[in-house]
Amino acid sequence: MSEQLWAPWRLSYITKGPPPKTEGPECFICRAVQSTNDAENLVFLRTEWSVGILNRYPYNNGHLLICPQAHKASLSDLTDAELLDLQKCLTQMQGILTEIMNPDGFNIGLNVGRAAGAGVPGHLHWHLVPRWNGDTNFIPVLTDTRIISLSLETLYQQIREKLAKQN
Numbered sequence: 001m002s003e004q005l006w007a008p009w010r011l012s013y014i015t016k017g018p019p020p021k022t023e024g025p026e027c028f029i030c031r032a033v034q035s036t037n038d039a040e041n042l043v044f045l046r047t048e049w050s051v052g053i054l055n056r057y058p059y060n061n062g063h064l065l066i067c068p069q070a071h072k073a074s075l076s077d078l079t080d081a082e083l084l085d086l087q088k089c090l091t092q093m094q095g096i097l098t099e100i101m102n103p104d105g106f107n108i109g110l111n112v113g114r115a116a117g118a119g120v121p122g123h124l125h126w127h128l129v130p131r132w133n134g135d136t137n138f139i140p141v142l143t144d145t146r147i148i149s150l151s152l153e154t155l156y157q158q159i160r161e162k163l164a165k166q167n
């Protein structure tokens, strides 16, 4: 058995619904882009073209979303500048998650369209999901998913600290 370095699900379970929808667009990514409260929206990174958001309903610990700031549903809608910026963000965040969580691998992917499982089909978002050998105990993605707010907040702070040193 490998040593478990990151087991936040053991720390604190708090039942919490999705964040209250106040005003702004339906798309949660656009709401996050337009909001000025990055911590509340779990926005850890903003670049010229991209935004990085912690997934509030993670498949696995450290599950990040890297999105264009613009509400675009198709890869062909992205400009060269957006494509490059998105890939650089993915690369940077893979490095940061490696430093923080020491995973054995990553799933990095994009679901295009609802048929492919995109939760927000109108707004492209790359999933960056750290994986560990034997990490089969996924947190199920359900409407009543229990949110591990402590680990999300802790991870958010750790990512922000690492980014502050790099950027």
Ligand SMILES: [Zn+2]
Pocket (backbone or CB within 6 Å): 027, 028, 029, 030, 031, 070, 071, 072, 122, 123
């Ligand atoms: Zn959007």
